[in-house]
Amino acid sequence: MVDSLKKPSFEELRPGIKVPAKETILTPRFYTTDFEEMAQMDLSLNEDELQALLEEFRIDYNRHHFVRDAEFEQSWDHIDGETRKMFVEFLERSCTAEFSGFLLYKELSRKLKDRHPLLAEGFGLMARDEARHAGFLNKALSDFNLSLDLGFLTKSRKYTFFKPKFIFYATYLSEKIGYWRYITIFHHLDQHPEDRLYPIFKFFDNWCQDENRHGDFFDAVMRAQPQFLNDWRAKLWCRFFLLSVFATMYLNDIQRSGFYESLGLNTREFEYEVIEKTNETAGRVFPVILNVQHPDFYKRLEICVENNQKLSNIAAQQGSKIVKTLRKVPYYVSNGWQLLRLYTIAPIDMVSSHGKVR
Numbered sequence: 001m002v003d004s005l006k007k008p009s010f011e012e013l014r015p016g017i018k019v020p021a022k023e024t025i026l027t028p029r030f031y032t033t034d035f036e037e038m039a040q041m042d043l044s045l046n047e048d049e050l051q052a053l054l055e056e057f058r059i060d061y062n063r064h065h066f067v068r069d070a071e072f073e074q075s076w077d078h079i080d081g082e083t084r085k086m087f088v089e090f091l092e093r094s095c096t097a098e099f100s101g102f103l104l105y106k107e108l109s110r111k112l113k114d115r116h117p118l119l120a121e122g123f124g125l126m127a128r129d130e131a132r133h134a135g136f137l138n139k140a141l142s143d144f145n146l147s148l149d150l151g152f153l154t155k156s157r158k159y160t161f162f163k164p165k166f167i168f169y170a171t172y173l174s175e176k177i178g179y180w181r182y183i184t185i186f187h188h189l190d191q192h193p194e195d196r197l198y199p200i201f202k203f204f205d206n207w208c209q210d211e212n213r214h215g216d217f218f219d220a221v222m223r224a225q226p227q228f229l230n231d232w233r234a235k236l237w238c239r240f241f242l243l244s245v246f247a248t249m250y251l252n253d254i255q256r257s258g259f260y261e262s263l264g265l266n267t268r269e270f271e272y273e274v275i276e277k278t279n280e281t282a283g284r285v286f287p288v289i290l291n292v293q294h295p296d297f298y299k300r301l302e303i304c305v306e307n308n309q310k311l312s313n314i315a316a317q318q319g320s321k322i323v324k325t326l327r328k329v330p331y332y333v334s335n336g337w338q339l340l341r342l343y344t345i346a347p348i349d350m351v352s353s354h355g356k357v358r
């Protein structure tokens with residue numbers, strides 16, 4: 001009993017292979033796209049920048065970065081109870097997100113190989129990086145006596161179809177938010193080494209530079225396709241993607257505040273920082289960004305946090321499925337309403353600042 005409290009048990013597919021976390025609206029997504037449309041994309045408008053970024057990818061700065069050092073070679077049983085559970089969840093989520101990037105980029109590079117060499121090479125080199133990231137995280141999971149069966153994940157997950165334009169908005173933002181998340185954790189632990197409970201975090205500095213370069217590649221692709229960025233639809237979609245990425249991260253992380261607090265971070269401060277920075281960065285390429293300083297912005301997200309708490313309380317209670325579903329409806333409606341109101345907060349126009357400071 002005491003042991004099970006100290007070492008939370010996870011459902012296993014086979015001994016040591018964790019059952020993947022249930023897919024919800026908040027779990028990392030797997031994507032597929034229209035390869036034909038991608039193959040026909042003319043990127044000549046920004047070819048020089050894209051070639052320069054490819055050259056950076058080829059240099060492969062992190063070729064020797066992801067090597068586990070002696071510090072990993074010890075028992076991690078002292079990370080126990082809730083903290084252990086949250087560590088495992090963090091590693092699993094991160095591994096799944098990195099792996100979903102790998103799958104998408106790999107598939108794109110395979111399908112475009114003979115038809116669009118520039119994109120094919122870019123995706124191939126980014127897939128290389130994501131495979132390293134996912135592998136490193138999966139190895140970290142094994143320090144907690146678990147791992148993910150990535151082959152099983154490939155076959156069992158649902159894939160969301162996005163047209164290329166939306167793939168670029170989504171991957172651009174997930175790379176940039178990934179960069180800001182990793183670098184913010186790294187800087188915090190660099191200043192508070194006593195909170196660095198596990199060595200993986202010291203790898204986050206060079207690691208996040210990979211994500212930053214990936215984001216820059218998508219930035220350059222979007223600039224080569226100005227119709228992705230310069231009409232009223234682009235403005236509406238950019239707002240939509242910014243809001244979905246920020247709200248998903250906020251709701252996920254606040255639910256798991258314990259993880260960030262175990263590293264000595266204040267979760268909400270961490271969220272404000274990452275959202276602020278990602279929003280600012282996105283403003284270099286997106287025609288609009290969100291007004292995250294608006295007094296309603298975090299107020300409404302907090303209402304969603306409360307709603308989600310109530311939803312999980314209901315889910316955990318006894319009772320018939322129908323009754324539980326009926327009790328959940330008002331909270332789903334409220335979440336939808338909050339997100340709609342968040343979407344309608346006037347955005348900040350960035351077009352006038354483009355081309356001035358980059």
Ligand SMILES: [Fe+2]
Nearest residue numbers: 098130133211
């Ligand atoms: Fe990555």
Ligand SMILES: [Fe+2]
Nearest residue numbers: 175210211214
């Ligand atoms: Fe990446």
